[in-house]
Amino acid sequence: MMKSIFHGGVALGALLAASAPAWAQTADAAPDPALAATSADDAGVDIIVTANRREERLQDVPVSVSAFGGEQLQDMRISDVRDLNNVAPGLRISAADAAANPKIFIRGAGLSDFNPSSSSGVGIYVDGVYVGSPLAQLAGFYDIERIEVLRGPQGTLFGRNTTGGAINVITKRPQQAFGGEASAEYGERNSLTLNAAVTGPIATDRLAFRVSGQYVRDDGTTKNRVTGNRIGYQDRYAARGQLLFTPDDDVEFLAQGSFFRNRGSAVPxxxxxxxxxxxxxxxxxxxxxxxxxxxxxxxxxxxxxxxxxxFSVESNLEGKDEVDVKTLSLSATIGLPGFDVISVTAYQDAWRDARENTDGSPLQMLESRYNSSQSQFSQEIRFQSQGHGRARWVAGAYYMRDHLRDNSSYDVLRDLRPLFTTPENPTGVSVEDSVALFSWPYTQKTDSYAFFGQLDYDVTERITVTGGLRWSADDKAINYTSQAEGGAIVLLRKQDRKTFSDWSGRAILAYKFSPDVNGYLSYNRGYKSGGFFGGQATLPEQLEPYDNETLNAYEAGLKTQFMDGRMRANASAFYYDYANQQVYSLEVRNGISMQVLTNAASSRAWGGELEVAGSPLRGLSVNFSASYLNTRILDFVSAGEDYSGNKLQHSPEWTLSGFVSYDAELANGSAITFSGSANWRSRVFFDNTERQRVSTGPLTLVDAQVGWRSPGGGFEAGVFAKNLFDKRYLGGISALESLGYDALSFGAPRRAGVYANVKF
Incomplete structure (x- = not known):
């Protein structure tokens, strides 16, 4: 759906979540009697994550992180990043496009700009590779080992600086034992989702492979009353191939190649x-x-x-959203005496051609075409300790080259051309009245550099301190033209180059009160690079570079285990202090709606989170999370409009989420399985104005699944329902006031059906 405007009128089974301080007993230290024993059931708490760029227990990581295992993801039907909306504390995700441009916010930090020239405040990483292009961030989630949602600035260890947090996706790796899995589900509107994976050895103990894929389609959610056709349909597939080469016990190479293609409809x-x-x-x-x-x-x-x-519209144009994403990567790990060397090399190419009836009417008032291609090469090298002794450290460097080419356009008020047609003007173009085909071809090249390091040190058996620092620089060059009628009329030209640099870092004090109670205090400084606006512009001030966004984040947390380690309860409180927060908005200037990406002088957010998860009874897994978020723009005046005092957009004050699964074992070894989830959030504002019209009220969504699993777990089948009670709810609003309408996008209606999973 349209997120944009023009000149002259448009211008993340159970939810397993914890954050805990790193603590390790050194070999030469006398054991502390208070810590000599633990009641924790290791099988219940040994969840492995890589939030610190090395494998650690979830409970030992000094970062606020929620982790989702592969089976939980399958039960919740997570097929792309949008499905993680509201399932982790403080996480808000929406998208008004079918296959690109997710808007991701964590604790109110994020960016709603859909233009490919900007970067999100929340980074997405797949097997250590930063997915920078918003064109590639909706490529399907399939064959996943786990997903980690890291809350708060991640400026020290991850590939690009982010102020909001990171979504870390880890796919399943090749195995030396031959095996595989497949799943299929069929539901309403002829929806069909197929997943499959096969793995096994090529050379015993040396070379293994894994091949996986996904296919998703349906007939569409919406009826077009003009043609009688169904629109808003899905049609996409993806494939991934992996080779794992281990020539030595201390050396491994993982090569991956993946492809994603979407040929579905645009969002109506x-x-x-x-x-x-x-x-x-x-x-x-x-x-x-x-x-x-x-x-x-x-x-x-x-x-x-x-x-x-x-889900009923009148549309003269039935749009498409075509996206191709190709990714190649090579990860190498070499173990040396005392430390490891890790190298991650990646190349990604993304292309999009989307055609959209942006006015949602049978008239030719606003029709959009988004045509972009983006290539990205990145190289990271890390040197890190192997976890022995009191100190654990990592140091490294990162480089990325991004090349963006964009040639998007808006066809505006074409139905009014006859009013301006004369012998001297046979096409009826009137730029001053916004009756024209406007386009903005441009290229942007970015070279990013970073150097980073972090040290975790056990002062005593109870106390661990962490310090990290990162320096980053982004050298950006843009060549931009704003034009009408394919270049016959040039409105603006802009060539500019600027380097944006800053530092980020963290300091953490963690204390282990007892084997079952951990506490921590942390300070994180994050920054997100400034840049150049990449949407349709008609005023020179729209193209002035915007500044770096910085965030100082303060957090305190307490993590506990109880019921002999079968349950966890974790609480945190935080305060965010923003400076120069990057804000995207649609503003009316001199009667014309325009896209604006600029800096709010200051903003703040504070709140708290509670997560309770575990397995209190045999066969039963539960998870509950709650978050409170209080946000305010402190100082932001743009185009004469004062937004100071308003809430940050996409930042509900309250969110609640719950997940429960239960396996009732039968006498023959099979089981009846049940899982259900529900999440509720309070009101959401879609822009900076805090107007009720550009918002949506409280919402509760419920999903459920019931099935039967064979003895040994090799086969499962049953029924499911997403959005069980068929709630109709808004996913986004673009306020196009100068054209006299709001463009509304709605969340998916109920999808009920049958499923089957097999493992071999």
């Missing part, structure tokens, strides 16, 4: 008129405050959508 736009007709009440902004479906609220061309069904 639901039209909501804003210009009040005589006798229709208006709000304080002069826009419609009446019944949007009775004709009293119309757009600039007089159209209104009379249907209150969010």
């Amino acid at each position: 736009v639901k039209h909501r008129g804003l210009f009040a007709q005589p006798g229709t009440p208006t709000g304080p902004d002069g826009l419609c405050a009446g019944d949007f479906r009775d004709g009293g609220c119309r757009d600039a061309l007089g159209y209104y959508d009379s249907s209150d069904d969010p």
